[in-house]
Amino acid sequence: MRKILFVDRDGTLIHEPDDFQIDRFEKIRFVDGMLPALLKLQEAGYSLVMVSNQDGLGTDAFPQITFDGPHQLLMQLLESQGVRFDEVLIDPSLPADNSPNRKPGTGMLRHFLGDDGWSRARSAVIGDRDSDVQLAANLGVRAFRIGPELGWPQIVHALVNAPRTARVERRTKETRIVVDLDLDRAAEPQAHTGLGYFDHMLEQIGKHAGIALTVRCEGDLHVDEHHTVEDCALALGQALRQALEDKRGIGRYGDGDADGGEAGVAAIGAASVRVPMDESHASAALDLSGRPYFVFEGHFPRERVGELPTELVPHFFRSLCETGLMSLHLSVRGENAHHMVEGCFKAVARALRTAVARSGSDLPSTKGAL
Template identity: 65%
Template sequence: MNRKYLFVDRDGTLIVEPPDQQIDAYDKLAFLPGVIPALRRCIEAGYELVMVTNQDGLGSDSFPEAHFLGPHRLMLQVFESQGVSFADVLIDRSFPHENRPTRKPATGLMRTYLADDAWSRRASAMVGDRATDLEFAANLGVRGFRLGDGEWDWPAIAQTLCAAPRTAEVERNTRETRIRVRVDLDRRADAVVATGLGFFDHMLEQIGKHAGIALSLTCAGDTHIDEHHTVEDCALALGQALRQALGDKRGTGRYGDAHEPADAAAVAITLPMDETLARAALDLSGRACFVFDGVFPRERVGDLPTELVPHFFRSFCDGLGANLHLAVRGDNAHHMVEACFKAVARALRAALRRHGADLPSTKGML
C-alpha cells in the first residue's frame, strides 16, 4: 500500500478566490503564492494529485459552463507546463441548499477511491481553505491542512508532507553521567539546558539559539569529581542526536555557508564579540576531524575550565561526524569562549538548512 494521494480544493487553494466566488473570466485567474513549487515537490515525493472542488450552480444561468471552462482549462495548462499534472479532477455542481451527497464535506464524489484499498489513508492528505475541507479530510480518513489559518501556507505544507521529520532523542547513561538530548532541526525554540554547570548551560543555549534549532539537554554528572565527564559526554550525546536527526543529509547545506556549492571548500563563519574574533568552518562530512587555534588568558570561566572548550568541540565532532576548524583570538576569556560557541552554532545553522532534496556529495552518501 505505497500509493498516496494529495486531494486539493481549487478556489482559495490552488487559485485565488474572487469576492463573487466565481472564476468565470480570464482576468480573475491568479495562482496562490508558492503553489506550483509545492505541488511539484509533492509529486516528486510520490503523491498523485486529485482536485476536488465545489462549483456552486455550475452549468446554471448564474454560472454558465462556457464561462467556467476557459479559465479552468488555462489553469490546468499552466500547471501542466510547470510539471504539475492532476490524476483526476472531480467537480460538484450543486448549490449548498441542495445537500447532495457529492458536495464536500460529503464524499459522494469519492466512491471509487473509498472502495479502493490500494492506497494509504495514513500517507495521503487533503488541502483546502475552509472548515468543510477539513471535515471532508476527516470523512476520507486522511490528514487535513487548511490554508490561511495562520499556520499553513503551501511551502509549510510541502515541507511537512515531503520531508521526514528531522528530530532525534538520545539517552547516554554511564557510571559518570546520565544524559538525555532532544533536537528538532526544523523548529526554533528556546533551549532548555540543565547540566549542573551554569556557564556551560549558557554556552549550550547559544548553540540552540544561534543554530536555529529546538534543543533540550539534561545531564546528571559526577561534577563533585570535576567537570570533564559532563562536558565530554554532553558533547558526544549532542553530536549523536544531531547526526541522527540529519538522516541521510539530503537537501542540507552541508557546509558553513548556505550558498556554497557541494564540491567547494567550507566557508568560514567569522563572529566578533567586542575585542574577540572567532572563526568556524564546518563540513558535515561524516568524518570526525577537529582543528583548534587559540589560547585562553585564564584557566576558568565561571565553572567551566577553558581547557575543556576545545575538548568539547572535539567530542562534538566525534559524535556528529563533522570536520570543524575553529580559531579564536582576544583578551577576555569569557568573550572568547562565548564567541567560539556562537560561531560554531552559526556555521551549524547554515549547514543544517534545507535547500531541496539533493545529496550534497558526489560520493552518493555522507
C-alpha cells in the same frame, strides 16, 4: 540506509472502479496529485515498491490477459514521466485462500524482512484500505491511508518536509543526559548541567544556530567537570546526526566568525557571520561530511571560566564531531578567556545554522551519500 515506500495500486495510484477490476484501458484514471507526488518522493531519495492484491487474477472471472494490457500501459505512463518502481509485487489469491502473500500478509515481502539495508523508521506503506495499514504494522513502518482527509500532497509534506527532530537519552555510570533537538524550529534554548557557564555556552548553540535545543544532564560533578562536558557533546552530536537523517536538501557547509571590535551582524549565508566580542575573534568552518575530524588553533589565557575548564572547550567540539560525524576547523584569539570561549560557541553555532539550513531535496554530495 534505503528509504522505501510500499505503494498500493488500485485506489492509490489509479482510481478503483465499482467492480474492483482494472480490466479495460478506459478504466485507468490517475488519482489526483499522484504523479507529481511520486516524482517529489523519488527526488527525496525514496525507492518505490508496488504491492497489490488482485482478487482472482488468472481465473475466468478476471482473465490475466484483461489485466496485463491496462497494467503495462500504467507502468509505461509512469516510466515516461520519470516514475520507476524497483519492484512490482502482485498477489492473485482470493480472501478465502488465506494466502500468506495476500496483504496484509508479508509473504511477498520476505526478502525485505530479512534485509537490514533499509530503514524501517524512514519507510512507509501508502494505500487506501485497512489491509494497507495492517501491512505497515506487520512491516514495522509508518502507514498513510489515502482518503477524503489525506491526499498525495499531504503525504509528500509529511515525508519530505517533516520537522527534523531527535531525542537522545544517554545513561552511563558517570552521567544521565537527555537532549531534545528540532532543527526546523527556533525556540528559547534551555540547558541544565550543573555548570552555569557551560549552560550558557550550550544555550549559545541553540540561540545562534536558530534551533530548538534542550539539554539536561546529571553528572558526577563531585569528581570533576570532564564527564559532564564530554558526554553532553557526545549526546548532542548523536542528536544532530539523527535529526539530519540522510541530509538531503541541507547546505552541508557552514562558516562563522565571531569578531571583536566590529559592530553589527552580517547576513547569514556563505559570507562570514560576525558578532562583536570586544577584543576576541573566533572563526569556524564546518562540513557535515559524515567523517569526524577536528582542528583547533588557539590558546586561552586562563585555566577556567566559571566552573568550566578551558581545556575542555576543544575537547567538547572534538567529541561533538565524533558522534555528529562532522569536520570542524575552529580557531580563536584574544585576551579575555570569557569572550574567547563564548566566541567559539557562537561561531560554531552560526556555522551550524548555515550547514543545516534546508532547501529542496538534493543531496549535496557527488558520492550519493553523506
